Amino acid sequence: MDGDVPTDVISPLDPDVVIGPALPAERTVHFVLDLALRIGEVQMTSGAGASDVTATIIAVAEAFGLPHCEVDVIYTSITVTCWRGTEEAPITSVRVVRSRSLDYTRLQAVEVLVRKITGQQITAEESQIELTGLTSADHPYPRWVATAAWAGMAVAITILIGGALLTAVFAGVITAVVDRVGRLLNKRALPFFFQQAVGGALATGAALALFVSGLVPAARPTLLVAAAITVLLSGLSVVSTVQDAITGYNVTAAGRTMEASMMTAGLIAGVVLALNVATALGMQYTPLADPLPPSAVRLPVQTLAGAAAAGCFGLASYATPKALLVSALAGGVGAAGYGTLSLTGAGPIAASAGAAVIIGFGGGIISRRLRMPPLVVAVSGMVPLLPGITTYRALYQLAVERTVSGLPTLMLAAAIALALAAGVVLGEYLAQPVRSGLGRLERRLSGPRMSGPLRPTRRRLE
Numbered sequence: 001m002d003g004d005v006p007t008d009v010i011s012p013l014d015p016d017v018v019i020g021p022a023l024p025a026e027r028t029v030h031f032v033l034d035l036a037l038r039i040g041e042v043q044m045t046s047g048a049g050a051s052d053v054t055a056t057i058i059a060v061a062e063a064f065g066l067p068h069c070e071v072d073v074i075y076t077s078i079t080v081t082c083w084r085g086t087e088e089a090p091i092t093s094v095r096v097v098r099s100r101s102l103d104y105t106r107l108q109a110v111e112v113l114v115r116k117i118t119g120q121q122i123t124a125e126e127s128q129i130e131l132t133g134l135t136s137a138d139h140p141y142p143r144w145v146a147t148a149a150w151a152g153m154a155v156a157i158t159i160l161i162g163g164a165l166l167t168a169v170f171a172g173v174i175t176a177v178v179d180r181v182g183r184l185l186n187k188r189a190l191p192f193f194f195q196q197a198v199g200g201a202l203a204t205g206a207a208l209a210l211f212v213s214g215l216v217p218a219a220r221p222t223l224l225v226a227a228a229i230t231v232l233l234s235g236l237s238v239v240s241t242v243q244d245a246i247t248g249y250n251v252t253a254a255g256r257t258m259e260a261s262m263m264t265a266g267l268i269a270g271v272v273l274a275l276n277v278a279t280a281l282g283m284q285y286t287p288l289a290d291p292l293p294p295s296a297v298r299l300p301v302q303t304l305a306g307a308a309a310a311g312c313f314g315l316a317s318y319a320t321p322k323a324l325l326v327s328a329l330a331g332g333v334g335a336a337g338y339g340t341l342s343l344t345g346a347g348p349i350a351a352s353a354g355a356a357v358i359i360g361f362g363g364g365i366i367s368r369r370l371r372m373p374p375l376v377v378a379v380s381g382m383v384p385l386l387p388g389i390t391t392y393r394a395l396y397q398l399a400v401e402r403t404v405s406g407l408p409t410l411m412l413a414a415a416i417a418l419a420l421a422a423g424v425v426l427g428e429y430l431a432q433p434v435r436s437g438l439g440r441l442e443r444r445l446s447g448p449r450m451s452g453p454l455r456p457t458r459r460r461l462e
Helices: 026-045 050-063 104-118 124-136 143-160 165-187 192-213 221-233 238-246 250-280 299-316 321-343 348-369 374-385 388-399 406-436 438-444
Strands: 069-074 077-082 091-096
Touching (some): 026 050, 026 069, 026 077, 026 091, 026 124, 050 104, 069 250, 104 124, 143 165, 143 221, 143 374, 165 192, 165 221, 192 250, 221 250, 238 250, 238 374, 238 406, 299 321, 299 374, 321 374, 348 406, 374 406, 388 406
Antiparallel strands (some): 069 077, 077 091
16 A cells, blocks of 8 residues: 555547546555544644645555545545546545543644655554554653643733733632633533633633732733633634644634634633623622733743743643743744834734734744654644733723724724634744745745645646
8 A cells, every 4th residue: 555656547539448547456555544633633623724734645655556546624524535447436435523621742743754754654454553552542641731731821921911920829729720620611612612701710710809809919810711712712723723724724714613602702701701790799890901001121921921821831731841842932932022112102903913923934944854743833832822912901891891892802803813713823924935945946836735735746736
């Protein structure tokens, strides 16, 4: 199965001559398609874009002697068809993507396997055995480590947006409780919409309770809730959604957009519910904490906090130790870039986009050299910049102050998230000629690639 790629049969103008590629036996075709689909499924569940999944499946199929395969990726399933010429019916395989889980160690292991396959270093049977082993393996870290990482991320985010150490500790405790409750609800198969609603309500209710008790300073529940909202928003596949839309996979982009919208709506419902209950119980009105103005003095602290938040997100997503270090570096660079651009007078959208381009560009170069998916670095690096405080401000204006000014603020939060995702994708695209050499620019650019091989096949992916 691991021989050279068969060449096409060239036919003269004779209707009796069979036209088509010389393929392995039908049993082998089924085997290879199943292997390619399972690899694509791992990428899809880890948040890779449809273009990355398509490129990987084509590369795997071609490496094992199937040069003419068409791949159709939608959000919930992957379909691969192998063309076998004019005399044989095509073979089609379908695999449904039923679950979504962040395990960047598994994604990186699949990248290594794909590299072996495309380098003709492993047979199809050996690949199937290795893939089964890595997909059935447990997470590299215990679940409590992931919970501690989410809590650490909330602590870092709170410090990043101007909170004191005590406020940051409370934010970490609240986030840990939200994570454990979400874990229990997930075991009972509660839809993610309601899990997000419960998480938003718990975070907001706990922050307001701490405020009423006097344990946090006045107007500082804003920072507690904003940190928890940022943690809950970090699980959304915003980067992959924008990547799919940019690369023309509109059906998959629409599916990801709907999922992200529903999860965000659940979060909004939970936060608004908690705010309305607090108002009904007689909570005294307090003004929102204003975002800190740009300051060169706080820039080192923001850089360290951004690095810690990105590193904690990578740890919570089960990234390898090497990927954790690179992710932390990306988060620090992104936070520093955002702070620097803000000092020059750039608005939040422009500063977010600029910082994201830096993250995508630097991560695209470093990650490929270290043989890890750029997606890991990109998502982790942009996490500290997610608009948690802007989102909470919009919801507070709508639910408590009951003013229409909350709608423009909510649109601003959405625009910042889109700017982050688009900037990361653009940065990765711009990194390709630097990786490959400017002299080979024209034949090397292959569109934004966050996972899988850069150049999967000799034919162009339309």
